[in-house]
Amino acid sequence: MPEGHTIHRLAQDHTARFAGRPVRVSSPQGRFAESAALLDGRTLESAEAHGKHLFLELGDAWIHIHLGLFGKLGFGPAPAPPATDTVRLRLANGDHWADLRGPTACALLGEGEKKAIHERLGPDPLRPDDDPDRAWKRISRSRTSVAALLMDQKVIAGVGNVYRAEVLFRHGIDPYRLGKDLTRAQWDAIWADLVGLMREGVRNNRIDTVRDEHLPEAMGRPPRVDDHGGEVYVYRRANMPCHVCGGEIRTAGLAARNLFWCPHCQIR
DNA sequence: GCGTGATGTTGAA
């Protein structure tokens, strides 16, 4: 269930558990077995995230992981349980194990291939040196909707369907507004908000976007119960009342994904 | 047990 915050959190989790020590590398499922054998016993030097891509450094090579829609990484204390036949990659040392299942990508890369991935990704709100100007240059001359642009990893890396819907709600922006019609001030506010929201997402390992004054306790309604855990304004709340205006949240397909928004609040 | 959908991406038509 990964947007960028999940991947940055996973990079931190790998660093804390595995960095600076030799690691056992295996592929119980077999589909990464050849590479795993090559890497087994190397020291894990670092873990890094860019958008939804995770990179683990082992000697002169990188393991590139992209979870896709279904991928999951699970951690636990040693000893590792018997691996089931869906575990693509298992890392283990004397204290910890990590199991990867169902990723879109799990591949061994050299430095040049890793660099190529960075180059095709846009700036990431969670990478401190990344520059929102690069995204603005594309957005400000695009005839594509801002909702589609926010999901385009070449424009901005790490935003997924939840942050897309939520950040547009928080700024009252109509998701169908064209990139070229967005103001510079609106974009700067969106970027700054994503930096804050996604940092909090890394810290808490979940997405919360509802401002204090709209939280259930403040509004006299029961806390949200949902399988993704966080408090949100519009994501997966189709036909439910808007937390701010009480109007009905709408949903529509946009580029093969479900878009959610409040047509009354999002008018800018 | 079966069908469905999900915080994603790619490549062919």
Add this chain to the structure above:
DNA sequence: TCAACCTCACGCC
């Protein structure tokens, strides 16, 4: 625009 890929949890028999 659509299918393909990868896994799992849930609702409904």
